[in-house]
Amino acid sequence: METLSLYVDRDSPVHRVDPISKLLYILAATAIPIILPSLLTAAVVLAISVALLLLGRTFRRVIPLISVIVFVLLTILIIQGLFRAGNVTPLFQLGSLIFYREGLLYAVRISLRVINIMLAFAILILTTKPSDLFETLVRKGLSPRIGYVLSSVLQIIPQMQNTVGTITDAQRSRGMETEGSLAVRLRAFIPLIGPVVMSSLTQTRERSIALEVRGFSAKGKKSFLNEEIQEPYHRFIRWGLLLSIILALVWRVAA
Amino acid sequence: MKKIIVDNLKYRYPSAQELALKGISLEIEKGQFIGVIGPNGAGKSTLCQALVGLVPHFYHGAYGGSVVVGGLEVLKSEISALALKVGLVFQNPFTQVTGAKLTVYDEVAFGLENMGLDRAEMIERIDRALTLLDIYRYKDRNPFDLSGGQMQRLAIASIIAMKPQIIVLDEPTSQLDPQGSEEVFRAVDKLKSEGMTLVMVEHKIEKIAEYADKVALLSGGELVDFDRPIRVFSRPDLERFGVAAPVYTRICRDLKIKDEKTGLYPITLEGAVAAVGSLE
Numbered sequence: 081m082e083t084l085s086l087y088v089d090r091d092s093p094v095h096r097v098d099p100i101s102k103l104l105y106i107l108a109a110t111a112i113p114i115i116l117p118s119l120l121t122a123a124v125v126l127a128i129s130v131a132l133l134l135l136g137r138t139f140r141r142v143i144p145l146i147s148v149i150v151f152v153l154l155t156i157l158i159i160q161g162l163f164r165a166g167n168v169t170p171l172f173q174l175g176s177l178i179f180y181r182e183g184l185l186y187a188v189r190i191s192l193r194v195i196n197i198m199l200a201f202a203i204l205i206l207t208t209k210p211s212d213l214f215e216t217l218v219r220k221g222l223s224p225r226i227g228y229v230l231s232s233v234l235q236i237i238p239q240m241q242n243t244v245g246t247i248t249d250a251q252r253s254r255g256m257e258t259e260g261s262l263a264v265r266l267r268a269f270i271p272l273i274g275p276v277v278m279s280s281l282t283q284t285r286e287r288s289i290a291l292e293v294r295g296f297s298a299k300g301k302k303s304f305l306n307e308e309i310q311e312p313y314h315r316f317i318r319w320g321l322l323l324s325i326i327l328a329l330v331w332r333v334a335a
Numbered sequence: 336m337k338k339i340i341v342d343n344l345k346y347r348y349p350s351a352q353e354l355a356l357k358g359i360s361l362e363i364e365k366g367q368f369i370g371v372i373g374p375n376g377a378g379k380s381t382l383c384q385a386l387v388g389l390v391p392h393f394y395h396g397a398y399g400g401s402v403v404v405g406g407l408e409v410l411k412s413e414i415s416a417l418a419l420k421v422g423l424v425f426q427n428p429f430t431q432v433t434g435a436k437l438t439v440y441d442e443v444a445f446g447l448e449n450m451g452l453d454r455a456e457m458i459e460r461i462d463r464a465l466t467l468l469d470i471y472r473y474k475d476r477n478p479f480d481l482s483g484g485q486m487q488r489l490a491i492a493s494i495i496a497m498k499p500q501i502i503v504l505d506e507p508t509s510q511l512d513p514q515g516s517e518e519v520f521r522a523v524d525k526l527k528s529e530g531m532t533l534v535m536v537e538h539k540i541e542k543i544a545e546y547a548d549k550v551a552l553l554s555g556g557e558l559v560d561f562d563r564p565i566r567v568f569s570r571p572d573l574e575r576f577g578v579a580a581p582v583y584t585r586i587c588r589d590l591k592i593k594d595e596k597t598g599l600y601p602i603t604l605e606g607a608v609a610a611v612g613s614l615e
Contacts (some may be wrong), residue, residue: 211437232434235479239434286430293387293423294433294446294493298415302450305444305458 085210085234086141089114094136095207096315099216100208102204104321109200110111113193115328119185122192129199131263138206145202146195160187164194210234224302228291338405338501338532339386341365342368345399346381346390355381358400358558363534363549365500368527369491370547371536374577377553379536383425383505385409386534388417405500419450421501422494426509428486431493439465439481439489440474446497462497467529484515488522502526502536520546532551544568544581544602551565552576565606569599583607 109129113122133139157321160183161171206214211231218227251271252258258268291297339362346356356378363369364398371379385391388409391398402409405420423433435440441446443464447457465471468488473481478489487507494502504523508516516549520542527533527546542566543550550567552560554576560567567573568580579585580602587593592610594601 149400174509209437211435211441228433228435231436234435235477236434239429239479283427283430285432286425286427289393289423289425290431290490291433292389292414293418293438294497295415295418296445296452297413297450298418300450300451302448303453303457304448305454305461307454 084310085278086142086205087209088136088138088206090137090207092136093208094132094138094203096311097207097317098309099204099213100220101209101314101317105319106200108321108325110194111325113196115190115332117323118130119189119192121328122138122189124165126192126199129196129203132203133199133206136203136207138202140168142199142202145198149198150193153187153194155185156190157187174320191299199224200293212306215306216308218302218309219304224296228296235302238289240276243279243283244272244318247272247279278326336365337362338365338367339534340403341382341385341400342402343400344382344385344402345397346385347394347397348381348394351396353556354397355556356385359553359556359558360400361551361558363501364530365532366530367548368523368533368535368546370543370550371553372538372543372550372567372578373553373559374553377577378556379553380425380505381556382551382553383423383534383536384502386501386503387413387423388412389423399536415449418446418497418499419497421497421503422497422503423503424487424490424494424507425505426481426507428490428510429479431490432486434479437477438475439470439478441601442478442489443493443496444601448492450497460496460498463583464492467495467525468492469518483511483514484518487511487515488517491519491522491526501532501534504533504537506536506538508537508539539580540568541581541583541603544584553556554577565594565599565602568602 087133103158109125112126130139133142145286161167161179162177164180164183164186167183169181170178171181171184174177214222214227214231218224248268251268256268257264259265341361342361342549344356344359345353345354355584357384359376359378371382373379380463381390384394384562386404386409388404390396391410397411404417405574407417407420408415433442433445436445443461444457447460450459462471465474468491470481471483472487478486481489491502491504491507507523508519511519516539523533523535524546535543535547547564549561550564551558552570552573554556559576560570568584573580580588580600583604583606584600584602587607587610592601592607592614593599594606594610595613601610
C-alpha cells in the first residue's frame, strides 16, 4: 500500500532511538547554531546529522531533499554575496559582479542552518514509523483526535488519489479528453472536482461513523497495543541534548 | 432474554419532511439472527443506526419512542457506551478501515485501545477475532491491501474484538463480489453458531431465508411483518412491498409444491428438495 510516509525500514541504532529523543535532536540542531552563530558550530551539527543519517543507512534518501532546496540556497548566496548591507571586503569578481566576504559568510551561515534543520527533520522522518511517532505524542498528551488526523492523512490521501484516478478513468472512458495541453487538462480537471469532493465527503462521514462505533469518542483513558520502549540510553540522549542546549545558552551569555 | 426492545420508534432526519421510521415496535431475543428486508427507503438502515445510537446522537433530528439495547436506553446513552453493547458493520468495507493503522492486527486493536484495555487482554481478543473471521494469516498486511471480502471480515473482526452482545450488519455484502459475499456469510454463520445476537439488512433474500430466525419486513418506514422467514416469504402480497421471495419459493409456488408439515412454500434449497422428494 502506498502511503505518504518517507520512513525507510532498516534495523539501525538510529531507528531504535525513541521519537521524543529525535524531536529533541531537531530542537537542539535548530537552536544551537542560532544560539552560537559561528560557522564551526553549524558545521559540527551538520557533521553529526550526516553521521546519524549514515548510521541509519538513510543518507541516500536525503540527497533528493537537499537538491530541492539547493536553488533557494544558491539564490541566498548570490544575493547576500552581492548586495548585503555591510559588504566591504571583496572576495572575488565575476565580470562586473563583485562578491563580498561578509555577505557570503552570512549566506553560508543561513544555508547551514537551513540544511541542519532539514537534516534533523530527515533523521526523524526517515528513521521513525509515523504510527510510532504519533502514538508516542498521544502518550505524551497530544489529543487522540489530532493524533488520528496526523496518522490517517498519510494513508487516506493516497486513497483519495486512487479515487481521483478511478473517476478520471471513468470520465476518459466516456470520451472526455484528459491528456494534452495545459488548457485541455484544466478543462478536464473542473468536472473532476465535483465527484471527488462528494465521494470524499461521503467517505469521511462513513469513516467518522466507523470511528464512533469503535469507541473513538470514549472519555476514559486510552491504552496502547504496542508497549512503550524505554531503553536506559534514551533518557541519556534526552538529557544530553537538553544539556547541550543549556550549555550553548550559558556559553553565549558568558561570552 | 430480550436483547433489543424497540417501542414505537419514530424518527425524522433533520433535513427531511417525512418520518423515516413510523412507530416501529419489535423485540429481539438473545442469540437470534434477525434479517431485515424491504425496498430502498423502507427505513432499514435508519433502524440499524437507531440500534447503535447513531440515530439520534450522530444524525440528530426528531426522535420519539424508545430503543433499549443490552439493557441500555439508546436515547440516554452515549455512542461510546453503546459501542460496548452493540457493534455496527456497514456497506462500504473501505470506509470502515480507520486509515490510522498500518497492519490488520493494529487495526483490530483500535477499538480496544479506545476501551482502555490492557495489552494482554487486547492480544487475546485480537487473536481470537482474527482466527474466528479466518484472517489471522493477513495480520501483518496493510488493511488497504486486502480484498473487499477480507476487508469486510476485518471490519467484523474489529467489532467482534470489542465483545459486543449484538452485531448489526447493514448490507455488508452489497459492494462485494460473489466470493467476497460468500466469505462474509460464512463469517456471519460462525458468529451465529457462537450464539451472537445478529441483525442483518440484506438484499440477498436466499441468504436471509437460510440463516435468519426471524425476518423484519419494512416498507415506507413501517414494520409490515416480523415473523419466521417461512411466514414472511409466504406472504402473497410480498412483492407489493418491493421484495421478491427466494427463488426456491417462487419455483415451488409456480409448481404448486408446498411443504407437507407447514403447508407453506419452501424458502430454502433444502426445503425445496425435501418438498419435491415428498411428492414421490
